[in-house]
Amino acid sequence: MRFIFEQIRTGGDRNFAYLVGDRDAAEGVLIDPSYDPDAVVERSRAQGLATTHVINTHGHPDHVNGNERALELTGARLAAYREAESHPEVALDDGDELKVGSITMRFLHTPGHCPDHLVIHLPGQSTAITGDLLFVGKIGGTASEELALLEYESLQRVLRELPPETTVWPGHDYGCRPSSTIDLELATNPFLLAGSREEFLRLKSDWGEFKARHGLK
Secondary structure, eight states: OOEEEEEEEEETTTEEEEEEEETTTTEEEEEOOTTOHHHHHHHHHHTTOEEEEEEOSOOOHHHHTTHHHHHHHHOOEEEEETTOTTOOSEEEOTTOEEEETTEEEEEEEOOSSSTTOEEEEEGGGTEEEEETTBOSSOBOOOSSHHHHHHHHHHHHHHHHHSOTTOEEEESBOOSSSSOEEHHHHHHHOHHHHOOSHHHHHHHHHTHHHHHHHHTOO
């Protein structure tokens, strides 16, 4: 197995798509092709890969708006959480695995930002595509306190289950760099440094003021 991994800028709100592939098997998957599916598909072709699946981390429009075009260009199957509104051909549940050549992708259901949110963990490559759950230095927005607490539990689960050396690849370029690690986020991300649910909620509600105080964008 020769591991292929590309982070691809697709426009929109600084969106990232991802290409994951096994060169020896000549297979790959596209993750959140979003605003520029043609460019994402072209990267797969340039790497000599047949695209087997288009995978969504979650169902918000800025992540799924490239699905139809990517599927048309590749003949791939759509994979997403089983309750996603896109009605995926491959319905994923928490803990499910998908093979890309000899690469194993494991899916964690991580609701909060979006009910159908998945984190994609590649344990053999110490890699995680975290969508809009975990950004570099930030986390995804939530619409209510109830959803914020659900997001808190999802984040805690990710921190428990993913080794600290795991690289973090988010759905948007919102941080000071395009990727991170679990260990680095634990040391620097204010939401992961929150010592309790209550502190987490306070930071959520005061985030604008916190950013202004600390010179964050």
